């Protein structure tokens with residue numbers, strides 16, 4: 061048998077961390093060497109001989125965790141939100157000093173969600189109007205979701221390349237938030253509701269028709285195949301990859 065990947069999970073006691081610990085533990089080609097929570101020193105990663113970390117913590121701390129990993133040549137698979145353009149640029153610069161180290165920042169590990177965002181970017185070139193509704197559990201600390209931000213960015217890029225103008229909107233007066241927030245010209249609406257896990261709809265409108273692309277994660281198990289895929293591919297992809305689609309051949 062080939063050598064197992066030595067994996068540490070950060071945020072191991074959170075909703076996603078608990079699932080990731082189980083998934084890594086159950087994977088024959090991986091060995092869970094550390095499961096760290098708030099208050100644990102990152103030095104424990106070195107003591108445990110971690111070659112890979114999975115970061116599933118909080119937006120405030122994820123950058124510190126990932127930079128520590130990269131500085132020590134540990135590959136990182138990151139699901140935590142909060143990676144804006146400034147943080148990504150700064151991480152790219154750090155990675156230039158560690159050319160053998162790979163980082164995957166994946167706003168969503170669910171394969172269906174990754175596909176839905178890619179389909180949305182494609183479809184957005186053919187419709188006059190597009191808006192995003194993301195729906196999550198009420199314990200989520202950030203809005204809009206990282207997935208919605210990423211989807212909006214992909215849509216904005218695709219529409220710009222195709223020369224599609226902004227979605228029409230005659231609103232002249234509105235209460236704060238009534239039209240959601242603006243991500244690169246795409247309106248994003250956030251719902252927080254007990255009973256939900258993670259859901260997103262992208263609505264497209266044209267004269268006399270509507271297309272809706274919807275993805276639902278009913279259980280955090282939906283994210284685990286993507287976490288494991290990320291761990292298996294990250295070392296072979298040095299530098300920074302944003303989006304699990306970077307490791308897939310979607311051919312869209």
Ligand SMILES: NC(=O)C1=CN([C@@H]2O[C@H](COP(=O)(O)OP(=O)(O)OC[C@H]3O[C@@H](n4cnc5c(N)ncnc54)[C@H](OP(=O)(O)O)[C@@H]3O)[C@@H](O)[C@H]2O)C=CC1
Pocket residue numbers: 070071072073074075076077096097098099100116117118119121138139140141166167168169170206283
């Ligand atoms: N990419 C994807 O597919 C997905 C991404 N996410 C994202 O992952 C992140 C985690 O989500 P979720 O599990 O629901 O959130 P939780 O709040 O359940 O978990 C976060 C965990 O991180 C812990 N933590 C806080 N600070 C540190 C630290 N310094 N070191 C180690 N652990 C720390 C928290 O500890 P404490 O409990 O003590 O506060 C908590 O256990 C979020 O950003 C979320 O948006 C979520 C689902 C899917």
Ligand SMILES: O=C(O)C1=N[C@H](C(=O)O)C[C@H](O)C1
Pocket residue numbers: 141167168169196200201204205206207208257258259
């Ligand atoms: O906090 C969550 O739950 C989720 N966070 C990620 C996001 O913000 O997009 C991924 C998924 O939507 C679940």
